[in-house]
Amino acid sequence: MSILEVKGIKKSFGSTEVLKGIDFSLEKGEVIAIIGSSGSGKTTLLRCLNFLEFADEGTISVSGELLYDGAAEKVAKKKLKNNDKLLRKKRLHFGLVFQNFNLFPHKTVMANLLLAPSLQLKSDLRAAKRAEKQMDRALKKASTEEEKAEIKKLFAEKIKRDYKDAEELRAKAEETLRRVGLIDKRNNYPCQLSGGQQQRVAIARALVMNPDILCFDEPTSALDPELTGEVLKVIRELKDSDTTMIVVTHEMEFARDVADKVIYMADGVIEEAGTPEEVFLHPKSEKAKAFLTSRSNAAKGTDDLD
Amino acid sequence: MKRKILAIVLVLVLVLSCVAAFTACKSKKTDAEYILDKGTLICGITLYEPMNYFNNDGDLIGFDTEFAEAVAEKLGIEAKFQVIKWSSKEIELNSKYIDCIWNGFTVTEKRKENITFTQSYLNNTQCVVIKASNAALFANEEACAGKRAVAEAGSAGETAANELTTNVTPKGAQVDALTEVKSGTADFAVVDVVLANSMVGQGDYADLAIATGIQLESEEYAIGFRKGSDMAEKVNAVIADLLADGTLQTLAEKYGVAGQLIK
Amino acid sequence: MSFSEVTLQLLNGFGTTCLLFILTLVFAIPLGLIISFGSMTKFKPLRYLTRGFVWIIRGTPLMLQLFVVFYVPGMLFDTPIFATIENGRFVAALIAFVINYACYFSEIYRGGIESISKGQYEACAVLGMTKGQTFFHVVLPQVVKRIIPPMSNEIITLVKDTSLARVISVIDIVFAAETILSLRALMWPLFYAGAFYLVFNGLLTLLFGFVEKKMDYYKV
Numbered sequence: 001m002s003i004l005e006v007k008g009i010k011k012s013f014g015s016t017e018v019l020k021g022i023d024f025s026l027e028k029g030e031v032i033a034i035i036g037s038s039g040s041g042k043t044t045l046l047r048c049l050n051f052l053e054f055a056d057e058g059t060i061s062v063s064g065e066l067l068y069d070g071a072a073e074k075v076a077k078k079k080l081k082n083n084d085k086l087l088r089k090k091r092l093h094f095g096l097v098f099q100n101f102n103l104f105p106h107k108t109v110m111a112n113l114l115l116a117p118s119l120q121l122k123s124d125l126r127a128a129k130r131a132e133k134q135m136d137r138a139l140k141k142a143s144t145e146e147e148k149a150e151i152k153k154l155f156a157e158k159i160k161r162d163y164k165d166a167e168e169l170r171a172k173a174e175e176t177l178r179r180v181g182l183i184d185k186r187n188n189y190p191c192q193l194s195g196g197q198q199q200r201v202a203i204a205r206a207l208v209m210n211p212d213i214l215c216f217d218e219p220t221s222a223l224d225p226e227l228t229g230e231v232l233k234v235i236r237e238l239k240d241s242d243t244t245m246i247v248v249t250h251e252m253e254f255a256r257d258v259a260d261k262v263i264y265m266a267d268g269v270i271e272e273a274g275t276p277e278e279v280f281l282h283p284k285s286e287k288a289k290a291f292l293t294s295r296s297n298a299a300k301g302t303d304d305l306d
Numbered sequence: 307m308k309r310k311i312l313a314i315v316l317v318l319v320l321v322l323s324c325v326a327a328f329t330a331c332k333s334k335k336t337d338a339e340y341i342l343d344k345g346t347l348i349c350g351i352t353l354y355e356p357m358n359y360f361n362n363d364g365d366l367i368g369f370d371t372e373f374a375e376a377v378a379e380k381l382g383i384e385a386k387f388q389v390i391k392w393s394s395k396e397i398e399l400n401s402k403y404i405d406c407i408w409n410g411f412t413v414t415e416k417r418k419e420n421i422t423f424t425q426s427y428l429n430n431t432q433c434v435v436i437k438a439s440n441a442a443l444f445a446n447e448e449a450c451a452g453k454r455a456v457a458e459a460g461s462a463g464e465t466a467a468n469e470l471t472t473n474v475t476p477k478g479a480q481v482d483a484l485t486e487v488k489s490g491t492a493d494f495a496v497v498d499v500v501l502a503n504s505m506v507g508q509g510d511y512a513d514l515a516i517a518t519g520i521q522l523e524s525e526e527y528a529i530g531f532r533k534g535s536d537m538a539e540k541v542n543a544v545i546a547d548l549l550a551d552g553t554l555q556t557l558a559e560k561y562g563v564a565g566q567l568i569k
Numbered sequence: 570m571s572f573s574e575v576t577l578q579l580l581n582g583f584g585t586t587c588l589l590f591i592l593t594l595v596f597a598i599p600l601g602l603i604i605s606f607g608s609m610t611k612f613k614p615l616r617y618l619t620r621g622f623v624w625i626i627r628g629t630p631l632m633l634q635l636f637v638v639f640y641v642p643g644m645l646f647d648t649p650i651f652a653t654i655e656n657g658r659f660v661a662a663l664i665a666f667v668i669n670y671a672c673y674f675s676e677i678y679r680g681g682i683e684s685i686s687k688g689q690y691e692a693c694a695v696l697g698m699t700k701g702q703t704f705f706h707v708v709l710p711q712v713v714k715r716i717i718p719p720m721s722n723e724i725i726t727l728v729k730d731t732s733l734a735r736v737i738s739v740i741d742i743v744f745a746a747e748t749i750l751s752l753r754a755l756m757w758p759l760f761y762a763g764a765f766y767l768v769f770n771g772l773l774t775l776l777f778g779f780v781e782k783k784m785d786y787y788k789v
Contacts, residue, residue, distance in 0.1 A: 050695050084699040092697045102692035105787050106710045115706060116696035191788040209696060353748050360752075389748075390738045397636065398738075401643030403652055481751040488756075509754035 001064050003028045003244055004213055009058035010070070011044055018044045019055070020268040026213065026261075029242040033255035033276075036265035037291060042248045045265070046215050049246070050096045051087055054080075062093045062212055088120075095211030099218045101202045103190040109201050110186040113173040113208050117162065121169055124161035131158035162210055169208075176204045180234050196227035200234055207238075214238070216247040232258075252295050256280055264288045337535035341405050347378045350390045350404035352479075355504040356561040357410045358387065369561040373427070374408050376553055380544045393459070393478050396420060399532055406537070407530040410500055412462040417530070424538045425545060426526035427554070429566040431499045432466045433522065435487055435506055438515035444494065445519045453493040456483040462525045463496035470496070484511055496522070500563070526568065575749060575758045582745030583765050585659065589731045589741070593666040594724065600667060601674030608679055626672040631665070632736055638665040639737045662734035670727060677719045681712035714784045721777035725770050742766075 004026040011019040018041045026032055034042045047053040049060060054077060057070035067090045080086055104112050135155040142148045163169040177183045180200040190198055199219055206214055216235065220228035232254050238245065239258055249255055255262055255276065262279040264272040264287075272279050272288040283289045341347055349370075351358040357370040366387055378385035390398050398404045399421070412430055413423050436444050443449060450470040457463035459476035463483075467474045475492065477483045483495035488511060499516070506514045531538045548554045549569060558564040607619035626634065639661040643649035651657030685708050693703040735744040746762040749755055 052691055052694060084701075087694075088697040088699065091695060094695070096691075096695040098688060098692065100688055102686075102688035104689070104692070104707055106707075106714070116693070116698050116702075119702050119706070120697060189787040205696070353752050355752065388738070389740070391736055394636075394736060394738070397640050397644075401640035402647065402649040403640070403643060479751070481747075484754075485750075485756065505751075505754045510756045511754040 002026060003030075003063055005059075005061040005064075006049070007059045007061075008070075009045065009048055009055045009060070011041075011048060011053060011055050018268055019048070022058070022265075022268075022270060024263060024270065024273065026244060026246065028244055030260045031239050031245045031247065031258055032261045032263060033259035034246065034248045034263045034265060035250070035252065035255055035291075036271075040265040041268040042265050043217055046096065046217050046246065046248055049213075049215060050094050051091050052096075067093065092209060093212045095206035095209055095214040097199070097202050097206050097214070097216045097219050099221050101190075101195075101198045101222070103198055103201055103205070105190050108187050108189055109177070109182060109193075110173060112190070112201060113176065113205050114169065116205075117169055117173075117208055118166065121161065121163050121166065125165075128159045128161060131155050135159075173204075173208050176207050177201075179207075179237070180204045181230075194227060195223045196230045199223065199231045203231075203234055203238075207243075213244045213246060216245065216249070218248055218250060220249070220251060252280075252292075264291065266291070337405075337532055338537040338540055341537055342381065342383060345383045346386050347374070347381070347383055347406065348386045348388050348404045349374050349406055349408040350395055350398050351387050351409040352392050353389060354410075354501055356563065357500070369557055369563055370408050370410065372557050372560075373548075373554070376548055376557075377541055377544045380547065381540065395530075399530070405531070410498060410527050411530050412498070412525045413528045414462055414465070414525075416460070420533055421530040422533055422535050422538045423528040423530055424541045426528045426568050427545060428500075428527040428558075428563060429568060430462075430525045430527050431522060432463045432496050432525065433499045433502050434470075434517040434520045435484060435495045435497055435502055435514055436493065436517050437487060437490075438507075438513050440493070441515055441517065444517040447520055450494060450520070454491075455494055455496060456486045456492040457496045458483060463498065466522045467496040481505070484514060487514060500566075575755075575761065578745050578749065579742050579758060579762055579765065582740055582742035582762075585739060586728075586731050586741045586765075587769075589659070589662060589666065589734060589739070590728055592663055593670055593727060593731075596663075596667040597670040597674055600671035602678055604671055604675035605678035605682065608675060609682065623672045623675060626669055627676070631669050631730060632733055634669055635662060635665045635733060635737050638662075638668075658737050658739045659734075662737060662739045666727075666731070666734070670723070673723055674720070677716050677723065678712065680719075681716040682708060684715060685711055714787075717777065717781055717784060721773070724777075725773055728770055728773065729766060 002025040006025065007023050009019050009022040010017070022041075022045055024032070034045070036042050044053060048055045051068070055068065055070045059066060059070065060068040080090075104115065107115060132155075135151060138151045138155075139148055142151055163172065174183065174186070177186055180203055182197060182200055182204070185193060185197065185201075190201065193201065203214075203219075219235070220231050223231065228251070232251065235245070235247065235254075236258055247255070247259070257276075259276055262272075262274065262276050263270055264279055264283070264285075266287045271285045272283055279288065280292065283292060335343070351370065353359050356368055358366060358368040361367050371387065374385045374387075388398075388404050390404065395404075395407050399407060407421070410428070410430065411423075413426060417423075434444060434450065447470060453471050453473065455467040455471050455474045456477050457467040457474060458480045459478065461480070463480070464474065464476055475486070477486065480495075480497045480501050483492070483497055484505060486492040487495045494517070502516050505511050506516055529538070529541060531541075545554075554567060555564065558567040604619060604623065607615055608623060610616050610619075639651060639658065642651070651661045654660060689707055689711070690703060693707055698706070732741055732743040735741055735747075738744070740748075742762045742765055743759075746758040749758045
């Protein structure tokens with residue numbers, strides 16, 4: 001079963017149709033690179049997956065579970081938009097790394113990582129306590145072993161949480177910072193870091209939430225060229241540890257090296273999809289050919305300048 | 307559009323309910339009944355000698371203070387004193403935070419339009435206050451013409467000042483008028499003689515003097531109640547009693563205003 | 570009248586001034602936040618109503634508002650409501666000040682909240698934070714840093730504005746000095762009262778400088 005199944009996503013802003021029906025799927029541990037000129041709808045697609053925008057039509061399923069159905073009633077959609085808890089559950093299947101990092105400037109690196117999960121842990125612990133009490137009461141009433149097992153199974157879902165306690169969460173945050181090579185910066189504020197370091201913190205922050213799929217929205221576009229390398233290196237390492245990722249990028253070389261699948265988007269539709277080899281070396285559509293030619297020319301141009 | 311209409315309707319409802327409450331709440335009691343029922347006569351005062359002031363022990367005394375206490379006692383109620391801003395006296399009276407203005411309150415035709423006065427109890431003269439060093443320049447009324455004058459806005463002194471000169475600046479309080487003269491921003495001030503006697507030649511006003519050569523028309527002090535109040539009549543009856551039994555005479559002598567008492 | 574006597578009387582009035590100042594802040598700072606929510610809400614009638622209210626309060630003199638709060642109930646409904654409670658004049662002044670300053674604060678808050686980038690909200694959203702968590706843990710702390718300079722301005726103005734309460738005969742330090750002037754013909758207590766304000770505002774300026782420095786550990 002695919003970890004992510006996207007079908008027929010359509011999205012309009014006013015009279016402008018930005019996404020005109022997008023289908024694709026992703027296997028666990030796979031990396032998809034989405035390329036295309038600006039205005040082609042790549043970013044909007046990512047935002048729909050993270051529920052920052054709500055698709056007008058189409059479905060999103062993760063591990064077979066239907067997360068979003070564009071055919072649902074208007075009322076149901078509105079309800080979802082205003083329901084923090086429901087939205088959170090759906091959103092946490094995905095992580096998103098922004099072009100502009102969007103770190104919390106008033107928090108240290110460590111606090112940036114811990115803020116959201118520790119808030120969640122607190123409310124999870126409260127909920128677990130309540131559920132345990134309920135379970136104890138139910139167990140007392142239960143007579144047979146089978147009934148007891150049934151009850152335990154029923155409550156297991158409620159008591160489940162990402163981290164056992166604050167200790168475990170902190171250990172995980174430290175381990176993640178080590179992974180992106182910033183453990184010695186844990187007590188610094190974002191303003192004291194370079195752009196590349198800030199983006200690595202943003203990646204670490206997303207990872208601590210244990211998303212099923214990690215999305216990147218042009219993660220190196222806001223960086224000076226000499227800083228893009230360190231970020232791309234981190235993403236490469238994530239691939240090696242089987243992280244499922246969707247990367248919207250302008251770095252063609254990176255897309256070719258790292259991605260298992262490449263999607264080329266133009267004017268809100270997928271023009272070309274396949275292995276890097278298929279898309280980059282044997283593109284079928286005219287648009288894709290033109291785009292890749294202009295890109296490689298541009299790349300040569302900069303090479304010449306160097 | 308629907309929401310706009312809703313907003314307008316909400317505002318209308320708010321305004322209408324205010325108006326409804328306003329008409330419903332106006333009581334039918336007369337002013338005297340209102341005051342006697344609550345058992346207190348709240349007198350609006352400002353602090354100045356010899357009418358209402360604190361002695362060294364911190365007790366409120368003065369001619370008007372003791373006068374009001376005597377009247378209240380006869381009516382079987384308690385006199386209370388509220389220090390107010392003189393410029394807000396009418397609004398204090400009409401919003402019922404005080405029941406009367408009892409503080410050397412000069413009777414004028416203009417004030418009668420909004421206030422019901424009792425009978426007058428003291429003669430009050432306005433006088434011209436100048437710098438003592440300028441005494442020679444202010445020998446008579448004619449000398450004031452063209453000079454810069456100050457007086458309390460709406461006071462009897464302001465009317466008198468306007469007859470003396472064309473250049474009159476109104477001030478918020480009589481004391482402010484004296485300060486203008488002292489600082490030289492005005493040439494003379496027209497104030498109550500009772501106030502002038504207690505302040506001129508003292509403290510920071512040591513270099514001020516009353517222009518003795520100028521005689522202004524005499525005015526009278528009375529107690530001011532809300533317009534149309536029946537309380538004024540009740541107080542008049544008590545004043546007559548206090549005059550008859552000599553209480554007022556004794557009080558006037560105690561505070562040095564016996565010469566001005568209206569019998 | 571000796572220096573110590575004057576000092577004692579002025580201190581008495583200054584106590585009222587300080588109490589009015591502190592209580593106004595205590596109530597106006599949170600109330601301002603509520604009003605700023607009202608002026609930013611998506612529900613249009615409430616938004617227009619709030620903005621209209623803020624417009625009226627900021628557009629009319631505070632002195633007039635003191636009059637309205639204190640005198641209008643007595644004049645319109647025949648019930649001087651503040652006469653029945655202890656220190657009614659002080660309470661009326663407090664109400665007028667709280668409403669007035671809450672409206673000014675609300676506009677400062679609104680500016681601060683609207684200056685926080687959309688990216689911060691989106692970052693919180695994708696991390697699964699609720700709207701409440703986003704506001705209190707991410708938006709508000711950043712707003713606080715941004716609004717300290719304009720807030721300190723308003724607060725220093727408030728110290729001096731409290732003397733307006735004397736129009737409804739709240740015996741503050743200026744009223745006390747004016748009374749000495751009219752009773753004893755002494756002017757210097759009025760300037761002495763000015764020194765109280767000067768020292769008080771000097772201390773506040775130092776405090777705000779300290780707080781600003783404390784908040785300087787990060788840049789936005």
